[in-house]
Amino acid sequence: MGLVGSSIVRLLPLAPKFVVRWVANRYMAGETLNQALGVMRRIGSQGACFTVDVLGEEISSLDETRFFIREYEAVLDAIVEHEIDANISIKPTAFGLLIDLKAALDNIESLIRKASEHEIFVRLDMEDSRVTQSTIDVALAMHSKGLTNVGVVLQGRLLRTPLDISDISRVTGPSTDFRICKGAYLDSADISHTGYREIVDATNHAIDLMLDSGAYTAIASHDTPVIKHSLESLESRGMGPSKADPRHSSDVVRNRDKGPGYEFQFLLGVRGDVRRKLSDQGHRTRIYVPYGTKWYEYSMRRLRENPEVAMHITKALLMPWTNRR
Ligand code: FAD
Numbered sequence: 001m002g003l004v005g006s007s008i009v010r011l012l013p014l015a016p017k018f019v020v021r022w023v024a025n026r027y028m029a030g031e032t033l034n035q036a037l038g039v040m041r042r043i044g045s046q047g048a049c050f051t052v053d054v055l056g057e058e059i060s061s062l063d064e065t066r067f068f069i070r071e072y073e074a075v076l077d078a079i080v081e082h083e084i085d086a087n088i089s090i091k092p093t094a095f096g097l098l099i100d101l102k103a104a105l106d107n108i109e110s111l112i113r114k115a116s117e118h119e120i121f122v123r124l125d126m127e128d129s130r131v132t133q134s135t136i137d138v139a140l141a142m143h144s145k146g147l148t149n150v151g152v153v154l155q156g157r158l159l160r161t162p163l164d165i166s167d168i169s170r171v172t173g174p175s176t177d178f179r180i181c182k183g184a185y186l187d188s189a190d191i192s193h194t195g196y197r198e199i200v201d202a203t204n205h206a207i208d209l210m211l212d213s214g215a216y217t218a219i220a221s222h223d224t225p226v227i228k229h230s231l232e233s234l235e236s237r238g239m240g241p242s243k244a245d246p247r248h249s250s251d252v253v254r255n256r257d258k259g260p261g262y263e264f265q266f267l268l269g270v271r272g273d274v275r276r277k278l279s280d281q282g283h284r285t286r287i288y289v290p291y292g293t294k295w296y297e298y299s300m301r302r303l304r305e306n307p308e309v310a311m312h313i314t315k316a317l318l319m320p321w322t323n324r325r
Contacts, residue, residue, distance in 0.1 A: 116147055153181060165178070169214065243260055263283070266287055
């Protein structure tokens with residue numbers, strides 16, 4: 001991280017909230033569901049679909065889960081009412097995962113059931129390594145109850161990921177649905193890759209393992225070497241826009257909003273130019289749309305966890321043409 005980036009990390013917590021807000025605005029859809037709906041309506045014309053995230057994560061009491069349950073139920077209702085091409089992403093710790101596993105399972109199940117009534121997919125975002133296994137266990141528990149409209153995120157940087165891919169896909173078979181990303185949390189070298197090149201290589205390897213396992217593979221990276229590798233891997237497996245997924249016969253039914261075995265995912269506000277190009281080439285592209293009142297805490301935590309984000313923000317501010325929303 002350069003001098004400018006590290007200065008931003010040091011200074012942003014001291015900055016007035018409106019300055020942080022100004023920076024965060026690019027990456028958030030607003031504080032309310034209505035604002036998020038407005039953003040999706042505006043960007044929908046660019047050929048992308050969405051996954052909606054209500055900002056907020058680890059909570060300190062189970063009472064706080066009520067807010068997330070109610071808000072996500074409202075998101076599901078709005079997706080149906082406004083016929084938006086969207087699914088939802090949830091953070092299991094916001095549903096009580098680190099407080100009471102049984103309560104978290106019940107909370108998450110009720111939401112997944114409601115989503116399944118409308119054929120809406122639910123992605124369990126992956127948080128830090130304290131909850132990797134329990135998040136996977138939640139998804140497997142839902143599949144064992146016949147709720148197949150749910151899938152986890154795996155992080156390329158974690159050493160355990162190749163094994164997780166084979167273990168999960170063995171249990172959930174053709175209904176396995178992964179999002180693969182590099183991983184936003186900085187973990188130590190005993191459990192994760194730590195260098196840029198190793199993380200890229202490990203993420204690319206994970207993408208190949210997912211494609212070879214037959215799983216639906218949502219590639220969530222803005223990084224050119226990962227996107228380029230993915231395009232080559234898809235092509236060599238006969239996968240691509242408007243081609244039927246060659247890995248499965250037509251009896252594998254996926255949620256209605258899915259692509260032909262894969263899709264590309266981007267964060268709102270990041271590398272819109274790359275996303276639009278993929279979309280123009282016919283690839284299914286999805287934008288992760290966070291909204292909510294917890295934007296300040298969210299921005300600060302992200303920045304502390306991974307100061308590289310400051311570099312991206314600096315670049316986006318100083319050279320906006322490299323990073324159109
Ligand atoms: P990078 O090398 O970090 O970025 C490549 C280029 O993209 C940069 O040079 C820059 O131009 C641009 N860029 C990247 N990030 C930003 C930014 N914030 N602002 C401006 N420009 C930027 N991580 C998890 O741990 N768990 C999850 O559940 C999870 N879900 C995700 C969902 C989606 C849809 C996406 C896209 C990412 C998700 N991540 C998640 C984050 C991911 O793990 C990485 O931390 C993040 O995407 C940065 O890695 P990158 O592959 O995009 O490559």
